Amino acid sequence: MHCCRRATAALIVLLGCLPWLAQAAPAPASTCPTIPLAAANAAAVRAPSAPDAWGGPRPANAATLSDRVVAYSIDAELDPVKHTVRGKQQLTWRNRSAQPVCSVYMHLYLNAFEGPGSTFMTEQRASEQGFRSNVPTKDGEYGYIRLDKVVQGGQPAKWTFVQPDGGPKTDRSVIRIDLPQPVAPGGSTTLDIDFFDQLPRVVARTGYYGSFHLVGQWFPKIGVLELPGERGATTPRWNAHEFHLHSEFYADYGRYDVRITVPKGYTVGATGQLVGTPIERDGKVTHRYMQDDVHDFAWTADKRYAKPLVKTWNGPLGPVEVKVLYNPEYESNAEPVLQATIDSLDYFSKTLGPYPYKTATAVVPPYGAQEAGGMEYPTFFTADSTDTVTPGSLQRYMLDFVTIHEFGHGYFYGILGSNEFEEPMLDEGMNEYWDQRMMTARGQNLVLTTPWLRWFGIGTRITPFDMERLGASLTDPADPLGANSWDRLSSASYGTVYSRTATAMRQIEALVGTPAMARAMKLYYERWKFRHPSIADLRQALAEGTGKPDLVNAAFDAYVYGTGRTDDRITQLTSAEVLPRPGYHTYQGRQVLVSSQAIEKAIERYRTRWTQQHPNAKPWQGPFPYRTVVVVRRDAVKPPQTLRIHFADGRHRDLPVTAQGSWQRFTLVTPAKAVSAQLDPDDRIRMDANPLNNGRTLTAQPQAARRWFSELTALLHSLFVLLATL
The missing domain is CATH 2.60.40.1730 (tricorn interacting facor f3 domain)
Structure with missing residues (x-):
């Protein structure tokens, strides 16, 4: 020395x-x-853990949790x-x-x-x-x-x-x-x-x-x-x-x-x-x-600290003391944080499993200490803080969301014990998904507006999962969701662990059905609580619980283990009458040549006679059927989905889009003319990079420009959410 x-x-x-x-x-x-x-470089485990890993599933009568x-x-x-x-x-x-x-x-x-x-x-x-x-x-x-x-x-x-x-x-x-x-x-x-x-x-x-x-x-x-x-x-x-x-x-x-x-x-x-x-x-x-x-x-x-705000929540395993610590300048935050915590206790207990502890403490950081906000520890977390708690405001939305998000970590990081170094998706991503389910169940959409626009009732309403999708880097994902927390292209790429995971899980839920996904998540929680699961263990539980292993495995291969990009789009929509054509036709056992002029006269006579016979016909009705052709182009990851064709008579046809090549053509002959075609009409394919090219009409529509504005405003908000929850 x-x-x-x-x-x-x-x-x-x-x-x-x-x-x-x-x-x-x-x-x-x-x-x-x-x-x-x-x-x-440890990350994205592919082999499920052994059945007896971490001592095996915890039995209900175990002496310790x-x-x-x-x-x-x-x-x-x-x-x-x-x-x-x-x-x-x-x-x-x-x-x-x-x-x-x-x-x-x-x-x-x-x-x-x-x-x-x-x-x-x-x-x-x-x-x-x-x-x-x-x-x-x-x-x-x-x-x-x-x-x-x-x-x-x-x-x-x-x-x-x-x-x-x-x-x-x-x-x-x-x-x-x-x-x-x-x-x-x-x-x-x-x-x-x-x-x-x-x-x-x-x-x-x-x-x-x-x-x-x-x-x-x-x-x-x-x-x-x-x-x-x-x-x-x-x-x-x-x-x-x-x-x-x-x-x-x-x-x-x-x-x-x-x-x-x-x-x-x-x-x-x-x-x-x-x-x-x-x-x-x-x-x-x-x-x-x-x-x-x-x-x-x-x-x-x-x-x-002011006198703590304390309330008891009576859960399925007994009473839980819920406490909020706050400084006087944020007294208005205490009650909303308390209520969001209690609501979270109720939601997570019902949808995953009963909250197993006797306390839940939330801290509202004081002015000047915002960097302390948005952090989780077992039974203890820090929320957000804001000067505005008006219901419906962006600030109130963020206060509620950050509270729910940090509480939710108590399940995905706390009770499940995910490895946040190597597989942050299991905590940040899966928690974000379940938080947005809760926000959706609450009916707590985001309304982007200003005070004077709100006075006139004007604002853009965005659902929680639409907000997530817009921040999910669907057009050019740089890293697999299953990658570890540090070996990534950028902080922005790490941020997609939140939004892209939530979006991918929402897509799986939409495709398998909400009841199936609810069963699978309960299975995952019950099997792996207090046991440190891997991504492979999550995949296995979802495959078993939903009963749709092919669909779950395909999604994991594409988005979790890979950087798959989905972009299905309609590139052609035509719908025209099926008219007689000139040329040789069979008539009374002989081949007869029919000229174009003769065909045109025959069509005109047929139209006139049909109109006389149907004086009250609807505009879409006519003497000839229509042939509709729709071409769908498919890029990269190709999940099964639906093409819906709308017709002038108000009806529609749903057709399965399953081709694994780069295109699929659909041809139909129907009494009425097609007016539009729409991919994913029920909004199940949440990972689609560009939903704006999923629809096509025979005539130009102005709605697309308004949708671009909606998507832009939602994207701006998604950035705020990312900063608050990282």
Whole structure:
């Protein structure tokens, strides 16, 4: 360490010479086989997990909701002036594998915000679209987590920083800890860890602003040891990725017992239930929160919180305490957030499965801390905040939607335990789909207007799923939906994980029928709750539950595992009378040549006689039938759909479009003339890149220009939704 004594402080930091930045790590003991890390390109699992993965489906009479692997006992003390947290953690971890384990991997997420050398901030600089509000971090506003001690059974453990995804060597969001004593197969070990947090100025859903503190990604958190048959693993492997710009979390289920000490006068909210009465001593108050069968823990503290808004929701598994924390400037937000949370509890419990916890806490971020909004943790989430809560306004729509969206993560990220690093579609995308189902069930369409236009009752009404479709990059998708969260063309491409997944799932629902999709999603939830499913497990559940495996598999191959583009369009529509033609005709057993002049005279006589015989005929009626020809062109992915031809007599014919070539021609002879043709008349093919070319009329119609305006305004709003939910 002589170099550190001679170097300047800045050089010390750059060289990583401070003792707490890295410790020399010995090679793992030879008694332990090497357990590799999940690959940096891991994503889009294709092989379904084994039936007994993660201990198998959880039976109704199980003693615990999850097969608990970890237990965290943490003492944390907040200094709200320096914005620091000093923590002592006792982590107990169980080795589920059949081999000894000599090294474990842990996440130090908070180091993503320590400076420009982290993977997170490196990717942020390279991002084309920025991130959330993209508020720059100034000097003195960075944050980090420091390990001060790791002890196993009284013996100190050594650790070193690693970059599993090939990120910069200056990234310190993952460490390998080499254990003094191996953990035997099926055995457990306990690590005593001292750590120190310097919270950043609120950024990417954690940090401080004034007296407000949102403490997320704040403690050393062990990675997941996956076994063969779990999420595509064929041998034991550690799953512990760097903290990327768009990635979030993945961890084992277990028990959290956390004691939070804050100055007197601060209100605390956290994951789980408050146990006992807070203990006051020396001007400080300690709050104890506990929660079983979750895989993360976050909390908040602020001396400016108003009296929390609290209500009890009586669910199928018993009462749930619903709480909203807010600052006085956003008092008007509290009631809408509370109601949206209660409505979400009801909807998700009925459509997926009963909410299994006893609390649900929502936080409305204060003015100036908007970057803290729109984030989820088990039983605890942050909503949006707005100055306008008028029903029907864009701001109220966003307040309700973000509340529903963040609550919904409690199912897709929380109870199902999706791997948000490798398969963000399973959380962000599937959650977005179910949120929009709930918004649709609420009848909560978006109305784009202005105050003075609203006074005249003027506005553009857009359904939730129409809004999603317009932001789904259907014309030129850059990445498969199943790709991981960081190996993507751009932030905009990552954003399609939300909207494009919701659109693809809506298409599957439309094609198989809503009752079938409802059954399939309940099957998925019941089979995989507390078990970490993969994309292949979702596909299998949807195929079984809908009874339409061919349709489901085709959609997954096209959109989830590939970048399939659908664009069916009508390129020809003609409808003309079928008239006699000149030439040889058979008459009384002989071939007779009929001239054009003779045919024209015969047609005229026939028309005159028919008109005399049908004086009250409708305009569309006549003596001759009509031949209608429609040509449909098909590009890339070709889902089955319907062509509807409308006729002048008010009738229509539905014809199946099933050709897997580049075109399909339809020819009909009918009494009435066709007036228009429409592909997908029931709006089931949600992935169609250009719905405007799906229809054709014999005469020009002005509706298309109005539809272009509607689509443009909806697209603008979809961008707002993306920024709010990323």
